[in-house]
Amino acid sequence: MQLDLVPRMPNFGPMSKSMELRRTGFWATVVGYGSAMAALVFILKYFEYRYWIRDLRMEVYIGVVAVLFTALGVWVGSKLLEDKRREVAPTDPPLTSNVEAIRSLGISVREEEVLRLMAQGLSNQEIADKLFISLPTVKSHASSLFVKLDVSRRTQAVHKAKSLGILA
Amino acid sequence: MQLDLVPRMPNFGPMSKSMELRRTGFWATVVGYGSAMAALVFILKYFEYRYWIRDLRMEVYIGVVAVLFTALGVWVGSKLLEDKRREVAPTDPPLTSNVEAIRSLGISVREEEVLRLMAQGLSNQEIADKLFISLPTVKSHASSLFVKLDVSRRTQAVHKAKSLGILA
DNA sequence: GCGTGATCCATACCAAAGGATGAGGGCAGA
């Protein structure tokens, strides 16, 4: 299985501001991951010295960590594979002329991804989560997509894309 | 907007559903899990006493276990989704009569008209104009339609309706 | 180097969509 968790490396530009809490996206995920792990270790340590006073055995630590991170892994796996599932389920034989249409309209890779997820009924926020980008970015892609498709709403975009053969 | 510094903890909604689907293998999974965990602990202990002799720190254990079990979780998650896919996918294609689906869902005439126009990318106001009814009425039809289709947005409704054969 | 396009992110603002609730009239069947 190919992990395309991060299809493209994020830019480091706004990182100065990125330590603020409202930050979303890849690095927030990494930081959150690390934080969660650190917090977990801290909590375990705390309980060890506080209540069981060195009575906690290594196996307990391992167990707790294993269970928690397995759950986290399941979640991540689900996120990663939802995409594939949705693509596999509906048969998509018509894949001939869409590339042409996309090229002629100047639709970029990212825009096409957003379009495809939009057609599946996902909200902008859900698309952002799935592509590991922020909500404003999704909106940005969507807007430029609408211009290229000459529409003004997502339902129109989906309808037009299907009639153009861009979507199955 | 909520702070998602920590990457949004797993919502176990879809997972619990998947687990229901696979209840037979559940305890086997648990047992396998426990075995794997025990083996891992044993291996770690072995290496500790054998080579590093108490030089390994707690954080290393936690880290290794976290990584391994996250990977394991991803695998388990993919397995669960695979099963779900196999069960969902084949049920979709055989849908010859849209009338049947509409009847079985209790979708009324007016709701079906709204759905059809929605699929063409029309806004609620445009639908209202076309059907000579008021905007609130369109919203009302749309809302009850969403309930019957078990969705919450118009793009979802269109997508589901197509997969159900209600729409071309 | 320098422009250009793709990608990413942010803020602010306005429009559209959706949820909740209530209500009135028409109409078929118990």
Next chain:
DNA sequence: TCTGCCCTCATCCTTTGGTATGGATCACGC
């Protein structure tokens, strides 16, 4: 007649969608 369903419309409120604008990085080609 009463009940239930459909269609209609309304108000209030929240969420989502869309536009505008600007800034940042990076890859690529001139």
